[in-house]
Amino acid sequence: MKISSTVRKALAAISFLWLGSLAGAGLVFITNVVLARELTPSGYGVFAAALATITLLAPLGEFGLRGFWLKAFGAEGWGAVRWLTRSFRFVILSTTVTLLMLATWAAFGPHDESFRWLLYWLLPVIIGYSFIELVSAKLQLEERYNALALWRLMPHLARLLLVLLVVSGATGQVNLDTIAVVYAVVAFVMMNAGFVQMRAMAQGHLALKGHLKPSDAENIFQTEVTSIVRVSDVARQTWPFALTGLFYLVYFQSAVILLKYLASDQAAGIYNVAVTIMAVV
Helix, strand or coil: CCCCHHHHHHHHHHHHHHHHHHHHHHHHHHHHHHHHHHCCHHHHHHHHHHHHHHHHHHHHHHCCHHHHHHHHHHHHHHHHHHHHHHHHHHHHHHHHHHHHHHHHHHHHCCCCHHHHHHHHHHCHHHHHHHHHHHHHHHHHHCCCHHHHHHHHHHHHHHHHHHHHHHHHHCCCCCCHHHHHHHHHHHHHHHHHHHHHHHHHHHCCCCCCCCCCCCCCHHHHCCCHHHHHCCHHHHHHHHHHHHHHHHHHHHHHHHHHHHHHHHCCHHHHHHHHHHHHHHHHC
16 A cells, blocks of 8 residues: 555654654653662662652643743644744743742742752753743744654753763762752753754744645735734633643652652652663653
8 A cells, every 4th residue: 555645754754753752751861760779779860850850840830831932823824924023021920920929939848058059050951941841832833843752852961971971071969959950051051952943943944734825925924913812812822731741740750859858859760760770751
């Protein structure tokens, strides 16, 4: 049976995305193996709990905007550009509120000074996550699935390489703050790369697939239609997508945080090893 070019293209895209997801999961697993070997069980538990705390609230920064963009452009085509201006304002607001929430928890939560500073160092991960999700949406809208797979693989590969660099250069016990700085540096790199993509999108550089491009496409991004969309309208559209991501992470990662506070750092570290193995599977 002859397979059409459309089906072949779809299978190729899915295969590349699947391989990218598999590679990403493998890199996360290897990174955690390295950290678990180089840190004490308690130290690994502290870092795992701090990262889980940050990751748990990260979806509130982007607040489901990726899912909403896919829905809006799928339904409205090029007309969905009317949402972009307010979307960018909304994500700045939601990310700022999320950062303030986490900073407040870091400052006043029931934890010691070392854990507090780990949370501070990891705050840039929130911003990096928002940019990763928004650029992923742009690449999906443009049907650039190979670029999408590579984009989502980049932070995992960068973290692993930097962690290996830190571990190889360490003369004794690896410092937790240093590992946290590695994650922050990768987040800053993704922020800068993502900002370039989002600025290009705001300036009209969007190769939207599946919809006929209007004759006045060069002006559509500057039309007054954006004035009828409010930031509150964006929030009403994005919250179901935001809660979906948040509830998944609550189910998947909250136990590590609870073990750190209710049991011990060592218990959190041992449990996170098991969670990591299941996650890569």
